[in-house]
Amino acid sequence: MTSGRAMLAACLLVSGGWAGAQATVERGRAAYQSGAAACARCHGRHGEGRREGAVAAPALQRFAGQKADLDSLRLAVNDGLSAGRALHRLMPRYRFDAGALADLSAYLDVLGSEADADPGIGSDTLMIGVRLDASVVPAVQAGFARINAVGGIYGRRLVLQRDPGAAVFAILGWGRDLPPDTPSIAPGAGTGAAAFGLLPGSEAQARFMLDQALAAAPSGATLALSAAADTEPDTVRVLQARAVARGITLVPLAGSHARGNGAVAVLSLGDGAHLAGVAHKVAAVPIYALAMQAGSTVFVLAPDAARRLRLAAPAALSYPGAARPVQERLALGAVAILVEALKRSGRRLDRETFVHAIEQLRAFGVDGLPDMRFGPNRHVGAAGMLMVKVDPARRSYLPYTDVSEENGN
Ligand code: HEC
Structure with missing residues (x-):
């Protein structure tokens, strides 16, 4: 009985101690890698050291396994002293209190080791x-x-x-x-x-589609939107704001109004089945949809609906020669x-x-795709979009606008 209780107490202590150690390492990591101190900026993501112009910010690995040596860390970080020498003024003078120094020290202990790796990285x-x-x-x-x-x-x-x-x-x-x-x-x-x-992601594709519909609509006109239930609410809000900014009203397509509420065009956001439903309801006006979402349904719509279809498609998909x-x-x-x-x-x-x-x-x-080009402000490799119509007889698309690159990320 007694020894069982003692064991339990010991386990609790150990696990509490472990969680505490994790927390202190995490606070130290935050101070080192980011925040106001951001030591990593000069000493490197892994403490490997880095040249700052003529001055080198040294590697900090020597502080690993030095848990107890808080004094030399305090001297360097707060007083700019290392082994009695004044450090170059590129090394900032900080005001770390004892707790923050202990956190930093705990992190320097694992800095650059496998325990400091991002998730999912093993040795092999x-x-x-x-x-x-x-x-x-x-x-x-x-x-x-x-x-x-x-x-x-x-x-x-x-x-x-x-x-x-x-x-x-x-x-x-x-x-x-x-x-x-x-x-x-x-x-x-x-x-x-x-x-x-x-x-481009589905929201960027939807924006491009809307812009094409807006460009074709007289100002003050109304467009109707039919969004499938799984459409992101954010996407709908973005489209609405964009339409309003151009002086055009974007209203939901009410099921009962065959002519799309007097709208000059109808936008469909949803899969092929959703588009088929819209095509069935709406007569006479153009129907805009996303080629990637609608899939092969576009080739089996009634001829009258197929003629009124305007599809927004990533230009990369028209790249030839893909097996x-x-x-x-x-x-x-x-x-x-x-x-x-x-x-x-x-x-x-x-x-x-x-x-x-x-x-x-x-x-x-x-x-089987065009060359990809990325950059710090460009996270879409092949950003171009274009509008296509369908040729049901050939089950193929017919481009009818040039590629637009404006539609970035
Ligand atoms: C703006 C750049 C910069 C930042 C930010 C910076 N350091 Fe330094 N650090 C240096 C430079 C440069 C030196 C070397 C100065 C010298 O040798 O005279 C140095 C030296 C040191 C030393 C002495 C190394 C040794 O071996 O004696 C320690 C320890 C140190 N930095 C820790 C830190 C910590 C911890 C942080 C964050 C809290 C930090 N540094 C942030 C540039 C920086």
């Missing part, structure tokens, strides 16, 4: 999450197997992680629930500082971007370096 594995259509997952898996067969990347095998709760370094695909610092590479760009896409289905080309393109950016990031991998590496890709060739 790299976890990559997937949020792509199930139909393309085998192709992605085969792509990973090819990389792994030649030793992976810097000795790490790529592991496709399908469990959405697992720790991953980056994601192929995108979801609104992703933490914003998880890098993602998706067919259509998501939103967030670490989100990349080969093509594989488009979803597969996009998924493999995402894999190619992932692999290239990992190679450029080096063995000492972190998310910040990885995101930066994608932003450096210019004219990056992807099988």
Whole structure:
């Protein structure tokens, strides 16, 4: 009895102690990597040191395993002294109290070690999450197997992680629930500082579609919008504000009004079935939709509706000579971007370096798609959009506007 209770107490102590240690490391990490102190700016993300013009901010690894040596850390950080020498004035003089110094010291202890790595990075594995259509997952898996067969990347095998709760370094695909610092590479760009896409995301595509409808509408006119139930409320709000700014009213399409509430055009946001429903209800006026959402339904609409159809499509999809289905080309393109950016990031991998590496890709060739170009303010590799009509007899699209590049991220 007694020993059982003693054991329990010991466990509680240990786990409380562990959680406390984690918290102090996390506070130290925050102080080192960001915030007002931002030591990483000069001493490097991993404490590897960095040149600041003529002066070198030294590597800080010597502080690892020095938990007890708070004094020399305090002297350097608060008083600018190292072994009795006054440090160059490039090294700021801080006002860290004892608690903050202890946090910093606890973090310097793990700085640059494996315990300091971003999620999903192992010594010989790299976890990559997937949020792509199930139909393309085998192709992605085969792509990973090819990389792994030649030793992976810097000795790490790529592991496709399908469990959405697992720790991953980056994601192929995108979801609104992703933490914003998880890098993602998706067919259509998501939103967030670490989100990349080969093509514009669905909201950007919808904006382009609206702009085309607005350009064709006389000022003061009304447009009608029919958004499927799964449309993001944000997207609808964005479109409404954009229409208002151009002096045009965007009203919901009421089911009972065959002519779309007197609207001069109707916009459909939703899959093929949704578009078919809209086409059935609305007579006489043009119907705008997104080619990628509507899929092959556009080729089987009644001829009268098909003639009035205006589809917004990513220009990249009209790229000729593609043998594989488009979803597969996009998924493999995402894999190619992932692999290239990992190679450029080096063995000492972190998310910040990885995101930066994608932003450096210019004219990056992807099988069956036009070259991808990224940049710090450009997270869509092939940003162009254009409008197409359908040719039901040939089951193909007919372009009727030039490619527009205005529609960035
Ligand atoms: C603006 C750039 C800059 C920032 C920010 C900065 N340092 Fe420094 N640090 C330096 C430079 C440069 C030196 C070397 C000065 C010298 O050798 O005279 C230095 C020296 C040091 C030293 C002495 C190293 C040794 O081996 O004696 C320590 C410790 C240190 N910095 C820790 C930190 C910590 C911790 C932070 C954040 C709280 C920080 N520094 C933020 C530039 C910076």
